[in-house]
Amino acid sequence: MKTCPLSTVQLASLEKPARYVGGEVNMQCKEGPEIALRMVLAFPDLYEIGMSHTGSKILYELVNSLPWAAAERCYAPWSDMEKLLRESGQLLGSLESARPLAAFDFVGFSLQYELCYTNLLNMLDLGGIPLRSNERGEGMPLVIVGGPGAFNPEPIAEFIDLALLGDAEEALPRLLQLYRDLKQAGRYERQEFLRQACRIPGIYVPSFYQAQYDGEGAFAAMNVLEEAASLPVRRAILSDFDQAFSCSQPLLPYIEVVHDRVVLELFRGCNNGCRFCQAGILYRPVRERSPEDLLRQAETLLQHTGYDEISLTSLSSMDYTQLEELIDALMERYAEQGIGLALSSLRMDTFSIDLAEKVQKVRKSGLTLAPEAGTQKLRDVINKNLNEEQIMEAIESAFKAGWSSLKLYFMIGLPGEDDSDLDGIVDLAQRILQSYRRLKVKGKLRLSVSVAPFVPKPHTPFQWGGQIPLAEIDRRQQYLRQRFRQLRGIDFSSHDRQTSFLEAVFSRGDRRLSAVVLEAWRRGARFDGWTECFHFARWQEAFAACAIDPAAYAEREYATDAPLPWDHLDSGVRKSWLLQERQKSVLQETTPDCRYGTCGGCGVCMDYAVGNRFAGEVRR
Amino acid sequence: MRIMLRFSKEGPLRWISHLDTMRTFQKALRRAAIPVALSQGFNPHQKLSLAAPLSVGVASRGEYLDLELKQEMAAEEIRTRLNGVLPAEMRILAAKELDGKAPSLMAAVQLSRYRLRLPAELSAEGPMLIAELLQQELLPLQRTTKKGGLSEVNLRPAIIDLALAAEEGEPFLSATIETSSQFFLRLQELVDLLAERAGRETWPYLESEPLRIDLGLNDQGRFRSLLECFAQN
Numbered sequence: 001m002k003t004c005p006l007s008t009v010q011l012a013s014l015e016k017p018a019r020y021v022g023g024e025v026n027m028q029c030k031e032g033p034e035i036a037l038r039m040v041l042a043f044p045d046l047y048e049i050g051m052s053h054t055g056s057k058i059l060y061e062l063v064n065s066l067p068w069a070a071a072e073r074c075y076a077p078w079s080d081m082e083k084l085l086r087e088s089g090q091l092l093g094s095l096e097s098a099r100p101l102a103a104f105d106f107v108g109f110s111l112q113y114e115l116c117y118t119n120l121l122n123m124l125d126l127g128g129i130p131l132r133s134n135e136r137g138e139g140m141p142l143v144i145v146g147g148p149g150a151f152n153p154e155p156i157a158e159f160i161d162l163a164l165l166g167d168a169e170e171a172l173p174r175l176l177q178l179y180r181d182l183k184q185a186g187r188y189e190r191q192e193f194l195r196q197a198c199r200i201p202g203i204y205v206p207s208f209y210q211a212q213y214d215g216e217g218a219f220a221a222m223n224v225l226e227e228a229a230s231l232p233v234r235r236a237i238l239s240d241f242d243q244a245f246s247c248s249q250p251l252l253p254y255i256e257v258v259h260d261r262v263v264l265e266l267f268r269g270c271n272n273g274c275r276f277c278q279a280g281i282l283y284r285p286v287r288e289r290s291p292e293d294l295l296r297q298a299e300t301l302l303q304h305t306g307y308d309e310i311s312l313t314s315l316s317s318m319d320y321t322q323l324e325e326l327i328d329a330l331m332e333r334y335a336e337q338g339i340g341l342a343l344s345s346l347r348m349d350t351f352s353i354d355l356a357e358k359v360q361k362v363r364k365s366g367l368t369l370a371p372e373a374g375t376q377k378l379r380d381v382i383n384k385n386l387n388e389e390q391i392m393e394a395i396e397s398a399f400k401a402g403w404s405s406l407k408l409y410f411m412i413g414l415p416g417e418d419d420s421d422l423d424g425i426v427d428l429a430q431r432i433l434q435s436y437r438r439l440k441v442k443g444k445l446r447l448s449v450s451v452a453p454f455v456p457k458p459h460t461p462f463q464w465g466g467q468i469p470l471a472e473i474d475r476r477q478q479y480l481r482q483r484f485r486q487l488r489g490i491d492f493s494s495h496d497r498q499t500s501f502l503e504a505v506f507s508r509g510d511r512r513l514s515a516v517v518l519e520a521w522r523r524g525a526r527f528d529g530w531t532e533c534f535h536f537a538r539w540q541e542a543f544a545a546c547a548i549d550p551a552a553y554a555e556r557e558y559a560t561d562a563p564l565p566w567d568h569l570d571s572g573v574r575k576s577w578l579l580q581e582r583q584k585s586v587l588q589e590t591t592p593d594c595r596y597g598t599c600g601g602c603g604v605c606m607d608y609a610v611g612n613r614f615a616g617e618v619r620r
Numbered sequence: 621m622r623i624m625l626r627f628s629k630e631g632p633l634r635w636i637s638h639l640d641t642m643r644t645f646q647k648a649l650r651r652a653a654i655p656v657a658l659s660q661g662f663n664p665h666q667k668l669s670l671a672a673p674l675s676v677g678v679a680s681r682g683e684y685l686d687l688e689l690k691q692e693m694a695a696e697e698i699r700t701r702l703n704g705v706l707p708a709e710m711r712i713l714a715a716k717e718l719d720g721k722a723p724s725l726m727a728a729v730q731l732s733r734y735r736l737r738l739p740a741e742l743s744a745e746g747p748m749l750i751a752e753l754l755q756q757e758l759l760p761l762q763r764t765t766k767k768g769g770l771s772e773v774n775l776r777p778a779i780i781d782l783a784l785a786a787e788e789g790e791p792f793l794s795a796t797i798e799t800s801s802q803f804f805l806r807l808q809e810l811v812d813l814l815a816e817r818a819g820r821e822t823w824p825y826l827e828s829e830p831l832r833i834d835l836g837l838n839d840q841g842r843f844r845s846l847l848e849c850f851a852q853n
Contacts, residue, residue, distance in 0.1 A: 004632070011635065012677045012826045018640070023632030025647075025707055254636040254644055306647030306705075338664055 005090055005098055014080050018255045019047035022073075022095030025252040026304065028060075029096045030070035036180045037069045039106040040094050040141075042123050044116035045529070047075040052259035054313070055147065056110055057250045059168060065245070069176055072096040072104070073251075076119040077126065079526065079533075085126055092126035101127025105179065107141045111149025114506035115499065115528040117156050118521045120145075124159070131518070133161050133207055138190055144175075148282055150204070152458045152566040155506050155513035157206035161194065164202055165569060166236035166282075167268070169244045171202040195228045202236025205229060209568060211511045219510055222568040232570040239610045241268065241287045246297055249304040261309035261342065262301045264294050266326075270315035271593045271612065273600070274372070275383045275585055276414065278457035279315055281571050281578075284604050286595065288615040291322045295329055302339065310334070311342040318347035318355070319595075321616035327359060348386055353397040366405035366446070367398050373414060374424025380588040381416050383581070388428070395432055399439050405446040406432070412476045412494075413454040413468040415585065422476060425449065426483045429490050445489075451480060452495035455504045459571035461581035463564065466555035467504035473497045498536040502528065504554035510565035513553070515546045574603035596620070621692050622718035624725065625685040625699070626847055631709035634679045638670060644710070645685060652701035655691035671725035671846065672732065672799065672835055675807070677826050681713065682733070682834035684846055686725040714847055722850035729846065730838045731780060732799040734807065735792050736828040742818055743791040749817055750782045750793075759813060775813060778805040780843060794833070796843045 004011070004021050011017040041060055043050030050056060050073075063071035072094035077085065085092055091100035101107055101123065109120050121131055124143065130136050133143070144162040145153055153163050164171055178196055182188040198205045208226035213219055224231050238244050246265075253260065267288040270280045289297075298310055310330060314320065330341060341359045346352045348369050356367070371391055373379045379386055398406065410425050429449050436445040453473045456462045468476075477494045484492035506513060519542035527533035543550045558564060560579055567575070577600065584591060591600050595618050605611045629641065636644070646666055649656050658664040671684035687698075699715035706712070722728075738746060753759070759775040778798040785792050793814075797805040807825040815822035836845045 008634075008677060008826045008829060009824055012824070017635040017677070018632070021632035021635050023707055023709060025644075025705075027707075252647065254633070254640045256640075303651065306650035308646075308650065338658060 004095075005093075006084065006088075010084055010088070014084070015078060016047075016255060019075065019078070020081060020095070024254060026249045027096060027251060028064045028071070030064060031097070034068055035070045036183060037106070037176055038072065038099075038104050039063055039069065039108060039176070040072045040074050040099075040101055040104045041108050041110070042074040042101065042120075042127075043076070044109050044111070044119040044123060045076050045527070046078060047253075048255070048257040050075045051251065051253040051257045053110065053112070054247075054250075054259075054263045054265065055168075058245070058247050059108070059146075059172065060251065061247050061249065062169065062172065062245050063176065066173060066176065068180060072099070074101060074123065074127070076116075076123055076527070082122070082126065082526070091128045092123060102129050102141065104141045106176070107143050109143070109145045110147040111145050111153065112147050113149065113529065114155075114503050114509075115534075116149075117506070117517045118525040118528055120156065121159065121517065121521045122526055125521075131159055133159060136161070142179075142190075142193075146172075148278060151278075151282055151569055151571055152507065152509070153204075153206070154211075154511050154565050155509040155517060157511050158514040159517075160206060162197060163204040163206065164236065165204055165233060166202045166572075167238040167244075168202075168236070169238055171200060171236040174200050175203060195226060198226070198229045198233075201234045204233040204569060211565065213512075219563060219565045221563055222565070232568050234570050235282075235572045235608070237572065237604075237608050237610050238268070239287065240613065241289045242293050246293075248297075248300045250301065252305055259311070260307075261311050262298065262305060262307045263311050263313050264298055264301075265289070266294065266312055266314040266317055266320045266323075267615075268314070269612075270319070271595055272316060272319075272385070273383050273581070273591050273593060275381075275461040275581055276372070276411065276454060276457070278460050281459050281573055283315065284572065284602070285610055285612045286319070287610075287613045288320060288322075290615045291326045291329065294326060295333075298330060298334075302334075308338055309340045309342055311344060313344050315345065316347060317343055317345045318349075318352045319593075321614045321618055323355065325616070327355065331358075348391055348394045350393055350397045353394050353401060356398075357401040366407055367403045368407045368409070369394070370409040371428065372409065372411055373417075373421065374410060374426070374428050375421045377588055378414055378417060378421045378424070380590050381585045382414055383585065383590050385590055385592070391428070392431065392435060396435055396439065399436055399441050399445075404441065404443050407448045407450060408432075410449065410451045411454045412451050412480070413473055415462060415465055419476075419479065422480055423483070425451070425480065426487065429484070430487060433487075433489060446491070447489065448491035448493065449484065450493050450495070451477065453477075453497050453500035453504075455500055455507055457507050458564070458566045459569075459573070459578070461578045461585060463508065463578065464558040464560055464562075464582065466557050467501065469551065469555060470497060470501050473500070496531060496534070499529070499531075499534055501550070501554055502536075502539060505550045506553075508556065508565070509553055512548065516542050516548055516550075519545050572602075572604040572608060574601075574607070577602045621689045622720065622722065623687040623689060623695055623698060624716045624718045624846070624850065625687060625702070625712050626714040627683050627685060628679075628681045628711045628713055629674065629683055629709070630679045630681070633707070633709045634677055637676055638673050641670060641683075642668070644706075648702055648705050649687075651705040652698075654687075654698055654701060655689050655693060657688040657690040669724065669726055672729045674832060678807070678830045678832060680832035682832050682845075684725050684729075684835055686718070716847065717852040719850050719852050725846060725850075727801075728837065728850070729835050730798060730800040730802075731796055731836045731843055733794065733796045733833040733836065733843060735794055735831045735833055736807075736811075736825075738791045738793050738814075738828065739823065740791075741820070742814070745818065746784050746791055746793070749814065750784060753813070753817055754779070754782060761809060761813075775805060775809060778803050779810070780838065780841065793828075798838070 093100045142161045146164040150163040208229035212221045269283045269286040656666040667688035695715035699712045780796040811825045
């Protein structure tokens with residue numbers, strides 16, 4: 001294994017040298033003449049975040065499982081490392097072999113959210129790769145993005161060569177195979193490769209499309225420049241998960257990272273239909289793994305990792321049809337060995353609380369629940385099918401089971417919200433406090449309420465509406481802060497509104513924003529998702545320098561018949577259905593989960609020949 | 621049953637901390653299916669401890685781990701199994717059963733032996749430098765106390781031995797120093813001392829690519845490796 005080119009003294013000057021040296025258990029260094037293709041999975045955030053991301057670990061193992069391919073890794077360098085690299089003239093390279101990013105065939109970034117764009121540019125620059133797609137010649141890598149951000153990568157379309165929309169398990173190997181085949185036949189040529197690649201479902205080549213704007217500067221159309229390119233680009237959907245590739249020897253970090261345990265993905269997709277949630281759209285339909293498959297995976301993963309905790313993960317784990325059976329089987333097998341279970345995404349009902357209690361018998365860490373809205377009216381608007389009685393019942397079960405630390409998540413700025421809805425958040429919190437006191441549970445309740453400004457996302461029923469103005473977000477945050485201060489006993493926090501504002505600009509952004517991203521990066525913007533690194537002034541200057549008003553993007557209201565800058569990218573559901581859901585939200589009408597029998601007509605099953613796949617019987 | 625493991629920590633593993641090393645072993649022990657005893661109580665954890673802390677950035681071929689088993693397993697078996705699941709830069713170099721009455725390794729350790737690379741300019745005067753240093757009875761150093769003041773300490777008694785050797789034509793210093801709870805001589809302090817004696821500016825000790833060779837006890841002025849002490853006969 002080639003070692004990191006930095007000297008001992010140089011590494012010692014860094015905050016956490018272990019971020020940059022590799023050597024982790026389950027790392028794979030594939031060298032040899034049979035390697036026809038080398039890909040670097042470049043995660044546009046710190047090592048500690050990237051090494052907590054399960055998707056990247058799956059891709060790492062997936063690509064490395066191909067005998068002719070090698071996958072290596074790179075993470076965004078912290079400011080101290082960036083300074084060292086720039087001063088010494090060294091190029092940013094992979095952990096496995098210290099190869100500079102420019103030496104790879106593919107550089108893949110996972111876009112988990114919008115505020116990683118400047119890290120992406122920074123990594124390309126530090127890795128010796130020209131930033132713009134059209135500046136990259138034959139010898140340069142192909143830059144590809146994936147993850148939820150790939151469904152509207154328009155603000156960085158200029159900088160990428162490809163995007164993968166949807167499940168990568170089948171689409172990525174197909175793409176890599178195409179590359180290899182062309183190379184082996186001696187027929188590889190960048191443009192030819194891209195022409196053939198865009199025929200693979202899920203692959204989007206931005207350079208094959210051109211955005212058109214009308215006289216007033218509004219987005220008018222996406223013109224297709226290349227015959228082979230499809231309109232829309234279809235999403236890659238894996239229909240059967242039991243057949244799909246799964247991790248067996250995930251990378252183990254040495255240093256402390258955010259998530260460090262066995263991760264079992266119970267299912268992909270979610271049909272709850274919360275109208276604000278993009279993930280619920282991008283990953284439907286629900287495709288469950290069988291309990292047998294999951295138990296097999298758990299055994300393999302424990303053997304190859306030595307972890308003492310298994311996390312059951314999904315968008316809404318509690319909906320897994322065989323959850324109780326799975327938990328019983330896991331506890332029967334592993335509880336004695338001291339291996340614990342962790343459940344994510346708790347639903348707010350007594351069943352969930354009972355299950356969570358079963359799992360956390362010994363130690364109860366805090367409980368996190370997300371009512372999202374404080375009044376029934378608003379919950380109906382967002383289709384969070386939850387009533388006050390259910391919430392209180394669930395919370396009371398939690399208290400009786402011994403939980404004394406509770407964190408509640410809400411959003412502000414949801415469509416149709418007014419101050420009475422804000423009062424609803426406070427009233428709910430107050431009722432929870434009173435309930436705790438009434439139950440005479442031992443010890444003090446640690447109740448915290450966290451509020452975040454709503455960011456409208458593309459491919460959701462709320463994609464046509466804008467975010468409320470920054471000044472109004474501020475007013476609502478202050479209003480809540482005031483009211484909670486009067487209440488006492490509740491810890492109130494609100495997410496930074498300027499970061500949310502920037503997310504809102506980019507989430508429904510178009511190609512004209514790429515100049516702003518470049519300008520902000522030039523001015524030193526990095527790690528914008530990190531409070532200590534986020535400098536709103538830099539972004540304001542960048543917008544001004546490009547003569548673009550960010551509020552025009554964040555607050556933009558689209559007419560329901562207006563073309564949208566992401567219409568050419570198919571999320572799987574029909575636009576007509578999104579519009580229908582939007583209309584229902586205005587009328588405060590709810591839509592039930594389609595698993596209970598009524599198809600709502602979102603279109604994904606019909607248009608993609610897929611369907612909900614459940615491991616067991618669907619119970620109410 | 622208690623086991624003593626001697627292991628190396630090199631390459632990228634130089635950069636992981638004490639706690640990181642503990643966690644690495646915890647996972648490795650489970651992968652290797654070694655029957656480690658668990659502590660009692662609310663949050664049961666494996667009963668293992670590292671003998672001495674190692675500064676981040678320093679490589680080692682002489683680290684020690686103290687392990688308690690809940691079931692018998694041969695020391696050699698443990699060594700083979702662990703080496704099968706650990707990365708190449710962390711090798712179990714030796715494994716021995718500890719005498720049940722042996723103190724915890726952490727409490728027992730008194731001395732550390734290091735190998736340091738010397739700056740090229742010092743290779744000529746090296747032998748003389750060392751001889752002269754060892755002749756002194758007093759090697760003073762001002763250390764800041766916890767309360768913020770300064771106190772003068774004598775470093776000479778903490779230097780058990782210094783010797784020069786050449787490896788592939790490069791001069792190396794082998795230093796055996798006291799690193800106990802009574803007195804802890806830091807590598808930077810040793811380097812500062814050498815620099816001062818040589819009449820030149822000091823350098824960051826990591827520039828000397830320090831390697832810890834072994835840990836041991838002070839047996840009447842002589843270094844005795846932990847591996848030799850406390851083993852079950």
